[in-house]
Amino acid sequence: MTLELSLNQQPAHARQGSSIGQPLTRRDGFLKVTGAARYAADNHPPGMLHAVLAVSSITRGRVASLDIEAAKAHAGVVEVMTPRNRPALAADPDAKDHPFMFRLDLLQNDQVRYPNQTIAVVIAETLEAATEGAALLSPRYEALPARVGLDDAESFVPRGVGVGGPAVQHKGDIEAGLKSARTRIEATYETPAQYHNAMEPHAIVAAWDGDRLSIDTPSQGLAMAQGRIAGLFGIAPQNIHIRSPFLGGGFGSKGMISGPQVLGILAARLVGRPVKLVLRREQMYGPVGHRAPTRQTLRMGMDGEGRLTAIHHHAKTASSTFDDFFEPAADASHTLYASPAITTSHEAVRLDTGTPLFMRAPGEATGSIALESAIDEAAHACGMDPLEFRLRNHAEVEPMTGKPFSSKALRECYSQAAKAFGWASRPLQPRLMRDADGFLTGWGMGTATFPAIMFQAEARAVLKADGSGLMETGAQDMGQGAWTAFAQIAADGLGLDIEQVDFRAGSSDLPNAGIAGGSGHTATAGMAIHNAGAAVIARLADLATGNEASPLFGAGNEGVLARGGRLYRRDDESRSESYAEILARAGLTEIEGHGKGAPDPASQETYAKHAHGAVFAEVKVDPDFGQIRVTRLVGAFAAGRVINPRLVRSQYYGGMIWGVSFALHEEAITDRRSGRIQNANLAEYHVPVNADVPSVEALLVHEDDPYVNALGIKGVGEIGITGTAGAVANAVWHATGVRPRRFPIRIEDLLV
Amino acid sequence: MRDFDYIRPATIPDAIAAAAEPGSAYLAGGTNLLDLMKGGVTSPERIVDISRLPELNRIERLDDGGLRIGALVRNADLAHDAAFARTYPAVAEALLSGASAQLRNAATVGGNLLQRTRCSYFYDTASACNKREPSAGCAALGGENRLHAVLGWSDACIATHPSDFCVPLVALDAVVEIEGKAGRRHVTLAEFHRLPGDTPQRENALEPGDLIVAVRLPAEAASFAANARYLKVRERTSYAFAVVSAAAALVVDGGKIRAARLALGGVAAKPWRSRSAEAVLLGAGANEANFIRAADAALADASPSGDNAFKIELARRIVVRALMSAQAGTPERLPALPASPFSNIPGARHDA
Numbered sequence A: 001m002t003l004e005l006s007l008n009q010q011p012a013h014a015r016q017g018s019s020i021g022q023p024l025t026r027r028d029g030f031l032k033v034t035g036a037a038r039y040a041a042d043n044h045p046p047g048m049l050h051a052v053l054a055v056s057s058i059t060r061g062r063v064a065s066l067d068i069e070a071a072k073a074h075a076g077v078v079e080v081m082t083p084r085n086r087p088a089l090a091a092d093p094d095a096k097d098h099p100f101m102f103r104l105d106l107l108q109n110d111q112v113r114y115p116n117q118t119i120a121v122v123i124a125e126t127l128e129a130a131t132e133g134a135a136l137l138s139p140r141y142e143a144l145p146a147r148v149g150l151d152d153a154e155s156f157v158p159r160g161v162g163v164g165g166p167a168v169q170h171k172g173d174i175e176a177g178l179k180s181a182r183t184r185i186e187a188t189y190e191t192p193a194q195y196h197n198a199m200e201p202h203a204i205v206a207a208w209d210g211d212r213l214s215i216d217t218p219s220q221g222l223a224m225a226q227g228r229i230a231g232l233f234g235i236a237p238q239n240i241h242i243r244s245p246f247l248g249g250g251f252g253s254k255g256m257i258s259g260p261q262v263l264g265i266l267a268a269r270l271v272g273r274p275v276k277l278v279l280r281r282e283q284m285y286g287p288v289g290h291r292a293p294t295r296q297t298l299r300m301g302m303d304g305e306g307r308l309t310a311i312h313h314h315a316k317t318a319s320s321t322f323d324d325f326f327e328p329a330a331d332a333s334h335t336l337y338a339s340p341a342i343t344t345s346h347e348a349v350r351l352d353t354g355t356p357l358f359m360r361a362p363g364e365a366t367g368s369i370a371l372e373s374a375i376d377e378a379a380h381a382c383g384m385d386p387l388e389f390r391l392r393n394h395a396e397v398e399p400m401t402g403k404p405f406s407s408k409a410l411r412e413c414y415s416q417a418a419k420a421f422g423w424a425s426r427p428l429q430p431r432l433m434r435d436a437d438g439f440l441t442g443w444g445m446g447t448a449t450f451p452a453i454m455f456q457a458e459a460r461a462v463l464k465a466d467g468s469g470l471m472e473t474g475a476q477d478m479g480q481g482a483w484t485a486f487a488q489i490a491a492d493g494l495g496l497d498i499e500q501v502d503f504r505a506g507s508s509d510l511p512n513a514g515i516a517g518g519s520g521h522t523a524t525a526g527m528a529i530h531n532a533g534a535a536v537i538a539r540l541a542d543l544a545t546g547n548e549a550s551p552l553f554g555a556g557n558e559g560v561l562a563r564g565g566r567l568y569r570r571d572d573e574s575r576s577e578s579y580a581e582i583l584a585r586a587g588l589t590e591i592e593g594h595g596k597g598a599p600d601p602a603s604q605e606t607y608a609k610h611a612h613g614a615v616f617a618e619v620k621v622d623p624d625f626g627q628i629r630v631t632r633l634v635g636a637f638a639a640g641r642v643i644n645p646r647l648v649r650s651q652y653y654g655g656m657i658w659g660v661s662f663a664l665h666e667e668a669i670t671d672r673r674s675g676r677i678q679n680a681n682l683a684e685y686h687v688p689v690n691a692d693v694p695s696v697e698a699l700l701v702h703e704d705d706p707y708v709n710a711l712g713i714k715g716v717g718e719i720g721i722t723g724t725a726g727a728v729a730n731a732v733w734h735a736t737g738v739r740p741r742r743f744p745i746r747i748e749d750l751l752v
Numbered sequence B: 001m002r003d004f005d006y007i008r009p010a011t012i013p014d015a016i017a018a019a020a021e022p023g024s025a026y027l028a029g030g031t032n033l034l035d036l037m038k039g040g041v042t043s044p045e046r047i048v049d050i051s052r053l054p055e056l057n058r059i060e061r062l063d064d065g066g067l068r069i070g071a072l073v074r075n076a077d078l079a080h081d082a083a084f085a086r087t088y089p090a091v092a093e094a095l096l097s098g099a100s101a102q103l104r105n106a107a108t109v110g111g112n113l114l115q116r117t118r119c120s121y122f123y124d125t126a127s128a129c130n131k132r133e134p135s136a137g138c139a140a141l142g143g144e145n146r147l148h149a150v151l152g153w154s155d156a157c158i159a160t161h162p163s164d165f166c167v168p169l170v171a172l173d174a175v176v177e178i179e180g181k182a183g184r185r186h187v188t189l190a191e192f193h194r195l196p197g198d199t200p201q202r203e204n205a206l207e208p209g210d211l212i213v214a215v216r217l218p219a220e221a222a223s224f225a226a227n228a229r230y231l232k233v234r235e236r237t238s239y240a241f242a243v244v245s246a247a248a249a250l251v252v253d254g255g256k257i258r259a260a261r262l263a264l265g266g267v268a269a270k271p272w273r274s275r276s277a278e279a280v281l282l283g284a285g286a287n288e289a290n291f292i293r294a295a296d297a298a299l300a301d302a303s304p305s306g307d308n309a310f311k312i313e314l315a316r317r318i319v320v321r322a323l324m325s326a327q328a329g330t331p332e333r334l335p336a337l338p339a340s341p342f343s344n345i346p347g348a349r350h351d352a
């Protein structure tokens, strides 16, 4: 599909050569600020009905009765979908063929396994009628006691954590390391359940035409969603067309197609008309994933010089009763600090919640706040400056595996950010700094890191008779700026100015661009685009260099350069020819090339690949009230090649602000008796507002990485949370002398 | 959403007649009512939209030196009325510390007085709540209640009244002007909201059909202009309800307190005027020792209703600081972060 509106809304930028590296503003920005960008729920095909979920108000048990007649009697209600009449599926929603397949609640029975689980879907002519119909169902339940907290169920060691990594890993002898230590610390930190809360709720508009399905829905992984839906409905993936040009945020919650989205498709099937289903804010607290709570204990030993002799990072977490996702929090200790002995271990309980899932920096964020707090405690125990301590324990090779890093400019990050922040004048002891108004002032730091991951992606490039280019890949723009960054890579790959390239993405009928997740989308789809560009340019070069009439005749493939819509002889740039001329001579209206992006298995074996950063935070704390304000954040990040510094900075800002949120604000407040989330709305589920982040600075540290991929791209989407959350916590300690051990930090924790 | 009738009366008597029918609710800015309706917390059968009644939209200076604020004056308009902000600075500061700019643009004076509690169990129709459904029980007792009441609560209900605006208003002896079937009457704001007792569903002095037409400030309220502050501690720097707040207003003469007003927010089912603290202050020296005595008096009857004992100590400290900053004098200009401890208020003491 193409966007109905052109994304080329801005004047051409005056620049020379490469598009990559230019701070272009978002090409979709104009559409968004004018309201012209059409999000999934903005689509209203003719004859469309509205579906509203009726969700469970109990946490565990079964639905004993529903007043379907009352709902159906309400004017405008067309149908009520329950386990009794829900259209048959080709696959069991509780089947799990592979670890990436998550069980869905699709009205397969009357069981309730978490609050806000769908128990019926009401379909009506209007949203209001469907909403009232859902209320009229007046469900009655047989309820069982809810298992709510980390101590409410028996714990076990999960078979795998995160995407399947081992739950327990050792290097060296942890007990011997602790024993030999001069100084030891042990501390336990708690992090709460958090919910993604993307601005745009999960929404779907689904329309069937026989066995063909047309869908508008936000998705971070179009091909994966297509495959999942195809499996559930027993139809061919190519019969499903998903459009997802814009996502109003995803943060992982739109990575997998969720139960409510599939219910929208089922509803359309049941009534034989297009159906729109949009989750209410509070309905997003359950069926679309969350970040699981953790309780993490860190034990560390240090020798007389402040060198770590042992790191034991243990994390207790929770999954749902019916599926497996275990927040790999302890794995944060695999990659950052050198130690002869490292043990990471996990245990888990099963609670009556929706299944936790990937949430921006899953495991890295939770693990980082505990690890960086513990490192701060360890530095203090050794009487050392936290930066000096981190430098003393800087890992020259990946600590857990001993692999060399493909690149690691962490020392540069430390020094640039420390300098910009003014860290050198920090007193070692806490509660010594006051500002002119008497606020307790504290400075803290944290190290940021995130793995450089790649998935699989494909792209298709076309050069046209008029000399312009087309690049297609089913990439997903979640607001991070994919429309812009990929167009920049495409322009360079095609040797064209960006205005000459029609870039198409956000639709499942385009080549599979993989997942916009794991901070790997730019690297993966970017490489596919780069390679597709190279392939089509190679074809073009063949046409030119093989034809006697071309000034490039005989130059050979290696001997030409593509730039500004022309091919140049490498050894003699006075000899060149435009794309249009080459195609015209060959009598072709267009030529195409295909490219793939994928991790290189050989370098994967050899190198540890991570982005790094350092974050410094200043907080002010009211000494009487314990109210906290983060007054300054400075981060420096090295994440390989920067495609667009403006967009990259935005990602760092967003991540760093989320780090503030993690340390100070975010928490799902769950009633310990009923298991119901008490703050499932944006008034009471706090995230920072502008006044909470008055000054945020992100420095881009140069880093060349020849091993991650040919473009040298790592990833920038998630790293900002890591490091920052711990830096804020450490700054609170430095301001107050009170060590935060549960997050978010609360006023009463600081009332001394 | 349940179907309801929508009526837009042209006059106050028409409005009252319409709203006197059972199942009616007035609609002003709608920032609270519509949320409650969407959540199924209240389901009125008839909405009486008063938002366009012109006579309720005025700020009038009265001959006796008092002020009459129409019930439909928007929170933002009132706070940004220069004369109002100069004369009643603590009220303006409280208004601007509430909600967000967008909400303040919509929210009205009457609606602010009548906003419902933020107790999450009141909003959660799957939980028991005596306020929503008399005799159903109170899920907040023994639940997530760290922000609940520490004064004036009962075993039937431990919710707080969340308004910022009402706190300095009650301190300044504001009076609510009500029009009902039986005509007009005046109720002091101190008596307007009720403590829960056994009937937490009865939140105020209004009878069916009663319309708040105005809020009056007596002439004396203006005498505190030079020494009046509102202070609000919250869990983020802006756009959050008070954990605890306080309004303090003083008339100081030669180091002695000639008049004192003190009220607390976020601690009880009503804006909490503390006359016992005022009694301690009256005639006493304007100094920290006396402010601490006043704070102790204000919280003497406080007790935790759950995991909220910290609010009692917090309230004491806020009272002291609010009195200190009132004594230091109202700032020339409203601070950029109204009522925030981080507003760098002159006279603030952060070295305790």
Ligand SMILES: Cc1cc2nc3c(=O)[nH]c(=O)nc-3n(C[C@H](O)[C@H](O)[C@H](O)COP(=O)(O)OP(=O)(O)OC[C@H]3O[C@@H](n4cnc5c(N)ncnc54)[C@H](O)[C@@H]3O)c2cc1C
Residues within 6 Å of the ligand: A683, B025, B026, B027, B028, B029, B030, B031, B032, B033, B034, B035, B050, B071, B072, B097, B098, B099, B100, B103, B106, B107, B108, B109, B110, B111, B112, B113, B114, B115, B162, B163, B164, B165, B210, B211, B212, B213, B239, B240, B241, B242
């Ligand atoms: C996200 C959020 C954050 C908020 N934060 C704060 C905060 O920090 N501090 C704070 O103080 N407030 C806060 N508020 C509450 C806000 O101030 C109130 O919602 C607002 O003042 C209500 O005014 P309204 O005109 O919109 O009332 P409406 O919603 O129209 O009405 C509220 C109630 O009053 C009744 N009513 C209205 N006018 C009259 C009248 N003249 N006579 C009789 N009955 C009447 C209505 O029937 C209804 O029951 C917040 C609200 C939200 C949604």
Ligand code: SF4
Residues within 6 Å of the ligand: B117, B119, B120, B121, B122, B128, B129, B130, B131, B132, B137, B138, B139, B140, B141, B156, B157, B158, B159, B200
């Ligand atoms: S505290 Fe009051 S409002 Fe809250 S649940 Fe109890 S009765 Fe209802």
